[in-house]
Amino acid sequence: MKILVCISKTPDTTAKIAFTDNNTKFASEGVQWIINPYDEWYALVRAIEMKEKDPTVQIQLVTVGGADADPIIRKALALGGDEAIRVDAEGQDSFFIASQIAGVAADGGFDLILTGKETIDHNGASIGGMVAELLDMDYVSLAVKLDMEQGKAVVTREIEGGEEICEAVLPLVVSCQKGMAEARIPNMRGIMAARSKPLKVVVPVPAASLTSIQSFELPLAKSGVKLISADHPEELVRLLHEEARII
Amino acid sequence: MSVLIFADQSEGHIRKSTYEALSYGAKVAELTGTVAEAIVLGPVLDSLSGLGKYGITKVHHVPDNGLEHMDARCYTAVIAEAVQQTGADTVIFSNNITGKAVAPRLSARLKAGLVAGAVSLPDLAGGFSVRRSVFSGKAYANVSIITPIRIITLNQNAYGIAESAGTAEVLNMTISSPASRLTFKSTSKVSGKVPLTEAEMVISGGRGLKGPEHWGLVEDLADLLGAATACSRAVADAHWRPHHEHVGQTGLAIAPNLYFAIGISGAIQHLAGVNRSKVIVVVNKDPEAPFFKAADYGIVGDAFEVMPKVIEAVRRLKAN
Ligand SMILES: Cc1cc2nc3c(=O)[nH]c(=O)nc-3n(C[C@H](O)[C@H](O)[C@H](O)COP(=O)(O)OP(=O)(O)OC[C@H]3O[C@@H](n4cnc5c(N)ncnc54)[C@H](O)[C@@H]3O)c2cc1C
Numbered sequence: 422m423k424i425l426v427c428i429s430k431t432p433d434t435t436a437k438i439a440f441t442d443n444n445t446k447f448a449s450e451g452v453q454w455i456i457n458p459y460d461e462w463y464a465l466v467r468a469i470e471m472k473e474k475d476p477t478v479q480i481q482l483v484t485v486g487g488a489d490a491d492p493i494i495r496k497a498l499a500l501g502g503d504e505a506i507r508v509d510a511e512g513q514d515s516f517f518i519a520s521q522i523a524g525v526a527a528d529g530g531f532d533l534i535l536t537g538k539e540t541i542d543h544n545g546a547s548i549g550g551m552v553a554e555l556l557d558m559d560y561v562s563l564a565v566k567l568d569m570e571q572g573k574a575v576v577t578r579e580i581e582g583g584e585e586i587c588e589a590v591l592p593l594v595v596s597c598q599k600g601m602a603e604a605r606i607p608n609m610r611g612i613m614a615a616r617s618k619p620l621k622v623v624v625p626v627p628a629a630s631l632t633s634i635q636s637f638e639l640p641l642a643k644s645g646v647k648l649i650s651a652d653h654p655e656e657l658v659r660l661l662h663e664e665a666r667i668i
Numbered sequence: 669m670s671v672l673i674f675a676d677q678s679e680g681h682i683r684k685s686t687y688e689a690l691s692y693g694a695k696v697a698e699l700t701g702t703v704a705e706a707i708v709l710g711p712v713l714d715s716l717s718g719l720g721k722y723g724i725t726k727v728h729h730v731p732d733n734g735l736e737h738m739d740a741r742c743y744t745a746v747i748a749e750a751v752q753q754t755g756a757d758t759v760i761f762s763n764n765i766t767g768k769a770v771a772p773r774l775s776a777r778l779k780a781g782l783v784a785g786a787v788s789l790p791d792l793a794g795g796f797s798v799r800r801s802v803f804s805g806k807a808y809a810n811v812s813i814i815t816p817i818r819i820i821t822l823n824q825n826a827y828g829i830a831e832s833a834g835t836a837e838v839l840n841m842t843i844s845s846p847a848s849r850l851t852f853k854s855t856s857k858v859s860g861k862v863p864l865t866e867a868e869m870v871i872s873g874g875r876g877l878k879g880p881e882h883w884g885l886v887e888d889l890a891d892l893l894g895a896a897t898a899c900s901r902a903v904a905d906a907h908w909r910p911h912h913e914h915v916g917q918t919g920l921a922i923a924p925n926l927y928f929a930i931g932i933s934g935a936i937q938h939l940a941g942v943n944r945s946k947v948i949v950v951v952n953k954d955p956e957a958p959f960f961k962a963a964d965y966g967i968v969g970d971a972f973e974v975m976p977k978v979i980e981a982v983r984r985l986k987a988n
Contacts, residue, residue, distance in 0.1 A: 434917055434937045438806040458918050515782070516775060541804050541917055545784045550740060550772030559849055560740045562769040581678060581765050583857035587850045599911050599919065631781030635797055635810040646960050651969025655981035657949065660965060662985055665947045667869070667926045668893055
């Protein structure tokens with residue numbers, strides 16, 4: 422079985438969010454980059470778990486980005502990917518990125534394509550669905566559990582207010598979230614092995630962007646907290662009722 | 669030209685997040701000088717003409733039984749065909765689970781630009797630009813759609829529900845869906861509870877509550893207010909509460925009218941999932957807890973002393 426895991430580079434969760442160039446660019450100076458947590462903790466680690474159960478599983482990684490994404494991809498290889506492809510292009514919008522991933526996947530013969538449920542910077546939750554459509558594959562989103570049974574995928578997905586179990590034929594695109602796998606850290610052997618694993622750089626396929634970011638904005642700062650004495654919690658309830666008018 | 673809004677249903681009932689998408693879509697139609705129509709897939713129990721209340725003129729209903737379960741591939745095929753038939757140039761979804769699964773597919777199929785997680789009406793000055801939430805709620809991006817057909821998924825609680833008088837014309841639409849290749853085995857719902865992402869009020873507990881046995885403080889207040897319950901990741905990781913209650917950067921992102929945090933420090937990753945809430949209340953015994961910086965109202969005190977009094981005061985308020 423061949424699994425393609427989509428890997429995105431995102432700022433660390435504690436990174437300061439600020440913008441430059443007239444609020445058109447993310448201020449990346451001094452920012453630590455990580456593998457998007459959903460891609461790493463759930464999609465990639467689940468693929469690795471599947472490989473541990475069935476050594477014939479091959480895990481291919483794909484990312485769309487410049488050479489500054491290489492350390493992230495190496496870390497993903499150290500965790501347990503077999504080989505990686507980087508499409509050498511700066512991501513423009515999600516359709517452009519999905520087109521690149523579909524381009525890589527088109528003749529790869531993948532049985533499963535795994536993504537994280539969203540990235541923590543763009544929060545689009547769009548790549549999996551777009552890739553599935555471009556390749557005419559089935560798509561199960563927001564999966565919390567994924568197993569193979571007799572050549573079929575059994576997926577538990579989140580639905581509004583609950584969960585649903587469904588069985589899908591391959592090939593299949595799955596977006597992964599919490600519950601899927603337990604996060605792990607790369608070990609020394611993995612890190613050493615990653616150095617010699619293939620990381621292929623390919624040129625992008627021609628693809629359009631359907632949207633463009635005009636500018637970024639930071640939310641208005643809160644005007645400050647109104648503190649209520651711990652001796653009179655009923656005052657809080659009065660304010661929520663009479664001033665904020667929400668209860 | 670028209671605005672087509674996907675009215676999501678569950679077990680035959682139109683979802684609340686959909687009323688908001690419908691209200692928003694009606695406003696978009698007004699701004700762009702066209703009409704707002706809705707599409708409903710699968711069998712329904714609710715009266716669809718009632719969607720007129722949200723400014724909808726026509727409801728296109730594709731009643732096939734095969735559309736009961738959400739299969740993104742089938743839903744996309746049917747909605748794409750409906751877009752063709754109605755000549756819609758703007759398609760709107762709620763950014764709920766169905767919207768997140770279907771809108772990206774539809775975008776790729778129609779080569780129609782998608783703004784996912786919109787928090788504003790479109791700005792039509794010089795194009796079609798919509799503000800969306802990015803960096804897990806820590807910033808916004810103004811994104812313009814540069815294709816003839818546009819797709820928007822609206823963040824929940826970002827616009828509000830606008831009701832007035834009105835009835836919609838209900839039309840049956842025959843579109844044959846491709847056969848689903850997914851087999852649905854079972855569904856489990858947390859019954860009787862308000863889904864977190866749809867909740868108007870959320871009461872949330874952190875490690876400061878010391879253990880699952882003290883969750884009565886969260887639940888009693890939630891029950892009184894009809895609120896949903898949530899927790900920090902530390903709490904879900906400790907298995908004090910189920911994972912689906914975990915909010916924050918790596919959990920659910922929510923934007924209720926009231927977020928009431930008890931014994932939560934307010935780590936940046938936690939704030940990322942809740943900072944779009946309209947009013948934030950924090951109860952924490954540490955005056956230096958970072959959460960106070962993001963809060964509207966706060967009590968510096970021991971939750972075990974403060975919360976019973978808060979609950980009592982709410983009970984009295986509700987009794988009046
Ligand atoms: C990559 C990454 C992603 C993350 N994603 C998330 C996420 O999505 N969501 C999330 O929540 N966290 C997330 N975290 C974890 C986050 O950094 C915090 O560790 C976590 O939110 C802390 O939970 P807490 O506030 O419940 O616990 P603590 O940090 O232990 O805080 C407990 C608080 O309770 C107060 N307290 C103690 N006793 C009392 C009392 N008797 N009365 C009142 N107050 C009391 C304390 O003063 C303290 O402020 C993430 C971390 C990382 C590294």
